[in-house]
Amino acid sequence: MSVTVSVIMPLHRTARHAGRALGSVLATRIPDGVTVELIVVDDATTGGSAVLEPLLRDAPFPARVLRHDAPRGPSAARNTGLAAATGDYVWFVGGDDWVDPGLLAALASAAPDADIVVAGTVPVTEDGVTGPPLPRRATGAVWTGPQAVEEFLYRRIRAGVTNKLIRRGLLDGLSFPLGPRHEDVAVMAWLLLRARTVAYVAGPAYFHLRRPVAGFDPRVAGRAAAVDEALFVLSGAGSPAARLHFRLRAGALAVAGAAARSSVGELSVAAWEAVGAARRDLRPRDAWTALRHRQPALAAGVLLIRLAPALYVRLYRAARAADRHRDDRLGRPWRGAAAAVPAAVQAAVPAAVSVPSEPAAELVGADRA
Secondary structure: OOEEEEEEEEEEEEOOOHHHHHHHHHOOOOOOOEEEEEEEEEEEEEOHHHHHHHHHOOOOOOEEEEEOOOOOOHHHHHHHHHHHOOOOEEEEOOOOOEEOOOHHHHHHHHHHHOOEEEEEEEEEOOOOOEOOOEOOOOOOEEEEHHHHHHHHHOOOOOOOOOOEEEEHHHHOOOOOOOOOOOOHHHHHHHHHHHOOEEEEEEEEEEEEEOOOOOOOOHHHHHHHHHHHHHHHHOOOOOOHHHHHHHHHHHHHHHHHHHHHHOOOOOOOHHHHHHHHHHHHHOOOOHHHHHHHOOOHHHHHHHHHHHHOHHHHHHHHHHHHHHHHHHHHHHOOOOOOHHHHHHHHHHHHOOOOOOOOOOOHHHHOOOOOO
């Protein structure tokens, strides 16, 4: 069975990482029966034309660049690319991420029998340190639509669209909302609700790059609203325990955790305001409900934020420090393993493609979700 794939790569703000991102896509191995088109959406980036034209001149498959005259944001760039896509499936690749050369073949092998194919994602920080793969599964899996919704609510399927091959028909009538930072959350809820079968491939990885936290970003507070919207989309879907887990862990607790991570000393006014908003989002009965659903960690987080938010921040930071110490002591294979990844990606790029030389710290990027 033949499969056509539209790879959509939005470039937003700057094209400085486009060499690595595009290089990894152009070096992708295309299996028999798979046809690829590449659509790059230049959202009025700085230096976009100078980077894109030499990279795409000898592309091994059809490639085109669509340009916005003025910056319109990542959601608008995705919508532009989606409107131009012609493939049976679409694959969104972040403009500062990179992909393993064998990833598309692994995704396409499961595509004929699945509406969505999920790849393992490896998060990478700017100092070249990787985190554990997400989702944390050692073997492949196939879910029905309702089972995939449950996995999503338990946050074992990421809300981001970039590590997924998606049947284009699932996106009919959908668009990424303009403005909010967490635009993927409700869109993924719609896609999983529409999907009949979702597959996970445990093979080659998608590398998602995260920029360092530089103070508290007030847009993080919008995460709770995005979670509420996703739960509204999924009204009646998912078990009560899973819906509670998603509302608390992906919403209020995630916002409070982001505030706690935003500085090593006292939190900024904006960060404390976000903790206060998270506290107001939590209901007094949430702790009891979490215990009833056998989720004691959620119950403890709810109680701490409700009763002693400052203590929650201190304990959260202590727990993260303990996790890092434990990983270093045990020699976790993913800690510090990313230093060779940029070199491996550049080595896979055809010689005809000119990839800008950048320091290792520049080869890792943003946590946009």
